[in-house]
Amino acid sequence: MLRAIQILGCSSGFISQRLKKPHSGNGFSLIHSKRSYSSTSLSLRPFWAPKSRSFRVIRMLSTQSESNSDAPSSSSYSVAVHSAGNVHKIKFCQWCGGLAKHEIPDGEEKIRAICTICGKIAYQNPKMVVGCLIEHDRKILLCKRNIEPSYGLWTLPAGYLEIGESATEGAIRETWEEAGAEVEVVSPFAQLDIPLIGQTYIIFLAKLKKPQFSPGPESSECCLFELDNIPFDSLAFSSIFVTLNLYIEDVKSGKIKFHYGIINKRSDMRLIALLLLVQCIIVCKGNILNSWE
Amino acid sequence: MLRAIQILGCSSGFISQRLKKPHSGNGFSLIHSKRSYSSTSLSLRPFWAPKSRSFRVIRMLSTQSESNSDAPSSSSYSVAVHSAGNVHKIKFCQWCGGLAKHEIPDGEEKIRAICTICGKIAYQNPKMVVGCLIEHDRKILLCKRNIEPSYGLWTLPAGYLEIGESATEGAIRETWEEAGAEVEVVSPFAQLDIPLIGQTYIIFLAKLKKPQFSPGPESSECCLFELDNIPFDSLAFSSIFVTLNLYIEDVKSGKIKFHYGIINKRSDMRLIALLLLVQCIIVCKGNILNSWE
Numbered sequence: 001m002l003r004a005i006q007i008l009g010c011s012s013g014f015i016s017q018r019l020k021k022p023h024s025g026n027g028f029s030l031i032h033s034k035r036s037y038s039s040t041s042l043s044l045r046p047f048w049a050p051k052s053r054s055f056r057v058i059r060m061l062s063t064q065s066e067s068n069s070d071a072p073s074s075s076s077y078s079v080a081v082h083s084a085g086n087v088h089k090i091k092f093c094q095w096c097g098g099l100a101k102h103e104i105p106d107g108e109e110k111i112r113a114i115c116t117i118c119g120k121i122a123y124q125n126p127k128m129v130v131g132c133l134i135e136h137d138r139k140i141l142l143c144k145r146n147i148e149p150s151y152g153l154w155t156l157p158a159g160y161l162e163i164g165e166s167a168t169e170g171a172i173r174e175t176w177e178e179a180g181a182e183v184e185v186v187s188p189f190a191q192l193d194i195p196l197i198g199q200t201y202i203i204f205l206a207k208l209k210k211p212q213f214s215p216g217p218e219s220s221e222c223c224l225f226e227l228d229n230i231p232f233d234s235l236a237f238s239s240i241f242v243t244l245n246l247y248i249e250d251v252k253s254g255k256i257k258f259h260y261g262i263i264n265k266r267s268d269m270r271l272i273a274l275l276l277l278v279q280c281i282i283v284c285k286g287n288i289l290n291s292w293e
Numbered sequence: 294m295l296r297a298i299q300i301l302g303c304s305s306g307f308i309s310q311r312l313k314k315p316h317s318g319n320g321f322s323l324i325h326s327k328r329s330y331s332s333t334s335l336s337l338r339p340f341w342a343p344k345s346r347s348f349r350v351i352r353m354l355s356t357q358s359e360s361n362s363d364a365p366s367s368s369s370y371s372v373a374v375h376s377a378g379n380v381h382k383i384k385f386c387q388w389c390g391g392l393a394k395h396e397i398p399d400g401e402e403k404i405r406a407i408c409t410i411c412g413k414i415a416y417q418n419p420k421m422v423v424g425c426l427i428e429h430d431r432k433i434l435l436c437k438r439n440i441e442p443s444y445g446l447w448t449l450p451a452g453y454l455e456i457g458e459s460a461t462e463g464a465i466r467e468t469w470e471e472a473g474a475e476v477e478v479v480s481p482f483a484q485l486d487i488p489l490i491g492q493t494y495i496i497f498l499a500k501l502k503k504p505q506f507s508p509g510p511e512s513s514e515c516c517l518f519e520l521d522n523i524p525f526d527s528l529a530f531s532s533i534f535v536t537l538n539l540y541i542e543d544v545k546s547g548k549i550k551f552h553y554g555i556i557n558k559r560s561d562m563r564l565i566a567l568l569l570l571v572q573c574i575i576v577c578k579g580n581i582l583n584s585w586e
């Protein structure tokens with residue numbers, strides 16, 4: 001099934017956007033929509049919402065992702081390096097030091113940074129963030145962030161995939177670094193693309209090899225949460241919010257599936273300080289393939 | 294289930310390695326192994342093999358991927374830009390033009406290129422290659438490459454994901470560019486990591502919106518192949534070889550699953566011109582989760 005969810009939220013513009021608990025009546029709402037070929041709904045509960053609160057639900061077609069050229073920037077260089085690429089920020093060739101020009105190369109369609117001396121092109125591509133959804137005694141291991149962005153908020157152990165490691169190796173490494181936990185990957189659980197910031201989250205289901213964990217330097221606390229007690233009002237990133245909701249829905253349905261989704265952030269420059277439109281299209285593998293079974 | 298396959302082959306060192314039809318007795322073999330928690334086998338038929346040929350099959354634990362520091366390089370700059378990162382190739386800061394030093398930053402564990410002027414770090418991360426496995430009338434659409442690497446060999450339409458697009462959008466774009474075909478994505482089919490060259494293949498099952506296709510500039514020919522006639526002896530990349538084998542196995546079993554795998558290329562410098570060890574660990578989601586069903 002293919003499902004579309006739109007969430008109005010805020011963004012920190014780093015790894016993902018940080019969805020904040022909104023003030024009452026400030027325009028935040030949840031738009032939960034289906035594409036023409038969707039077959040079921042996803043009961044996402046916004047983390048700022050009391051369980052009893054109802055939300056405006058609108059059926060609509062999905063929104064296409066937009067170019068990243070106006071992606072939010074930051075004064076921190078780590079954002080410039082880590083988040084979505086902006087070709088105009090590349091001023092020099094990293095191989096020869098020559099000045100870069102910004103043109104569409106022959107046979108291509110996008111503006112690239114091309115070295116005026118050696119002619120090399122500095123391609124920018126999305127980055128993968130890999131992490132683990134760790135199940136233990138029907139609880140989920142979360143880490144409270146001890147660093148910005150989203151300092152003090154809860155997340156799954158996750159981070160950028162490094163060259164030389166597989167996605168599972170990266171997820172296991174990040175879990176060790178952030179939660180001091182040795183885990184075994186059980187299966188892939190979700191791929192969530194965030195085109196506007198040039199990131200793709202790859203989340204694996206995992207289990208503890210030993211019932212031991214402790215916060216690493218990037219975490220102030222690590223805790224196992226029962227599903228009913230997950231701190232949805234203080235999660236660090238939209239991707240974690242979506243992942244945990246998908247997991248809870250799967251547990252309730254009795255069938256864990258692999259999920260593919262797109263979180264589309266569409267920025268309105270006049271409202272960028274407050275609002276980002278987040279659209280999530282979820283493809284749940286299991287149901288699509290009934291025709292093959 | 295988690296499955297490991299090792300294939301000795303050659304490499305072009307670009308998008309993936311190009312597996313060539315070996316000369317008789319030159320050391321090529323297929324090592325097909327299972328991890329401790331594997332439950333079934335994958336009947337990969339090496340594309341250079343006649344259907345009747347048997348291969349040495351060895352049970353073994355999976356091999357861990359290696360650091361990419363000695364990844365094969367190429368005289369073509371496109372390889373330097375596109376394939377696995379080598380931090381020492383970064384000589385200058387692309388933001389300020391300052392000289393780069395190569396050190397382990399505080400709080401990190403890997404050598405990075407750090408600007409001696411502005412202090413920014415040039416992170417290098419794996420790239421995603423996205424593509425479509427297009428089913429039409431129980432046939433698969435393949436493109437004959439009109440460009441290097443692997444000129445004249447067959448591949449699925451696939452290419453590097455761009456910032457600003459989702460994996461599905463990228464796969465649809467690449468299919469249009471390489472095969473002139475408008476497709477609709479049906480579901481995710483496989484994620485195949487190739488750590489040594491810093492690439493991850495994300496392949497989607499797709500179907501033609503219209504039964505029309507024609508080769509784009511990067512293809513000399515596009516054809517629908519019946520499963521029995523797939524040109525396994527002239528495929529362009531190991532990832533395509535693995536993907537098509539997984540698909541055929543799924544079709545035979547009557548159940549299309551999502552597959553996660555790692556293709557580990559382990560280079561032996563003395564033999565690098567001839568041999569690369571390829572290990573593929575396949576996690577087939579469907580069977581792992583029987584306990585949840």
